[in-house]
Amino acid sequence: MIKKLVDRLIHCGETIYQLKEETVSLIAFLGDMAAAIWECILHPKRLRWKDFLFYMNNCGPDGLPITIMINALMGVVLAYQAEVQSHKYGADNFLPMVIGCTILRELGPLMVAIVATGRNGSAFAAEIGTMKISEELDALRTMGIRPARFLVVPKMWAMLLMLPLLTVIGDCVGCAGGYLVLSSEIGMPLDVFLRLTRQGVAVKYFFEGILKSFVFAGIITTVGCWRGFRTGNDAIAVGRSTTSAVVISILFIVLADTFLAKMFTVFYGWQG
């Protein structure tokens, strides 16, 4: 009994120590990344432009089909669920507003970010982790090159540029998915859908979603690369890094979303 308790206490202590180590490494990584980004702002020639274009294609056009499919389906599901409830109370006219607000403010940026985490965040961790195991990171260091500038900055700029663009497309197809359901279920014409959406959805909600997507892009790249740099040296280390990159990114994305949702609510309250 006492031995079990002691074992649990030891395990608890080890977990806390590990958490502290990870936090310290994340802070160090953030500092290194910030220095590398600043270096590339001051000296744009030092940005690996070829890699930047590669990752732009990788994060943007390559992810477009899955983003369109997921967001359109989210719009469809949301519209179905909302229509069932609102129909009971004769509140069908509110549906375009509900769909528009939910997709523009929450579901659009969130779903795009989750898809990007699965596609790109995990890939960043796997790429850097594999490079670490094959001593490519050591090779960069001993060449006198800052790995963060070489590996993180092109990914960060590409993600910051492409995720908001994907979010705009995701918002559009999400709303279109919602409209398809309203059109087929309650026969709502397109002009009525558009008019009710314009009346109920403020432009600021669109920008709220876009701002969130910038934050999510930063989180996905930072966590993906950070986990890659933290990859161990054993055979399953890369798998562990990619898993942790996805799990930690999603956790941070949801936390950031919660914080931003509250922040915007307070901000809109001030605006009246």
Next chain:
Amino acid sequence: MDETVSRTAASAAAPAIEVRDLSIGYGDRIVLHDLNFRIEPGQIVTILGGSGCGKSTLLKHIIGLHAPLKGDILINGRSIVHANEEQKRSIMSEFGVAYQGGALFRSLSLAENIALPMEELTTWSRQEIRKRVSEKLALVHLDGYESYMPSDLSGGMIKRAAFARALALDPKLLFFDEPSAGLDPLTSDMLDNVILEIREKTGATIMMVTHELPSIFRVSDRVIMLSAETKSIVDDGSPAWLRDHGATDYVRSFLSRGGTFLSSTTESGAPDGVPAP
């Protein structure tokens, strides 16, 4: 070479590498302790020892990838241990490293791999860089393979390409980690020739970690022998000297397992186990 000179291997010139009271390890685990040695410019020195004695760990400390527990490492007179990040990058850009697996960047072609340090650390024009890349590839007998990706190359070609990249900025100090590990004898021989050719053409100081005794006898001027038991240097001298007069049975038997390879050459007067070209 005179045995005494070979054993002490010291001269008045500033050493390329100087290790002072160095202790290395991970956390509480000490891998090697109280190491002291100097490597003179132009020498080819091999770090040798049984598996797990800390050869590669020592190499990684010397090239500044890990911080030691105690002591100092001077590269061309500058401490890599006490340098800040900027100074460390500057020291690191003065030497070249060829890693065990080559560590070529798989997303870059062979030419791009070799051009990378030149693009990142110099202001040379593209034409100049192209010319130098061709020169380096020719030096390791890989001319014509510029556009090949690392995945298209054999193990021996990857090692040679890693040599070429290590030589990109014409460093006077080179580190090779297991340069001929896992290669067939002919490819291994070819790499030995490349190492000797590099020294002949560039006059570089070369420090390598390897287990390949034939290679050691062929190219090394000096061997620093480590022991996992004492966690320190057990002997230091030319390969032939260590084989015949090593401080312990362990040293003599370790080197004699491959030492017969070139015994006739060394006995015939070639310096320090290096055969006459």
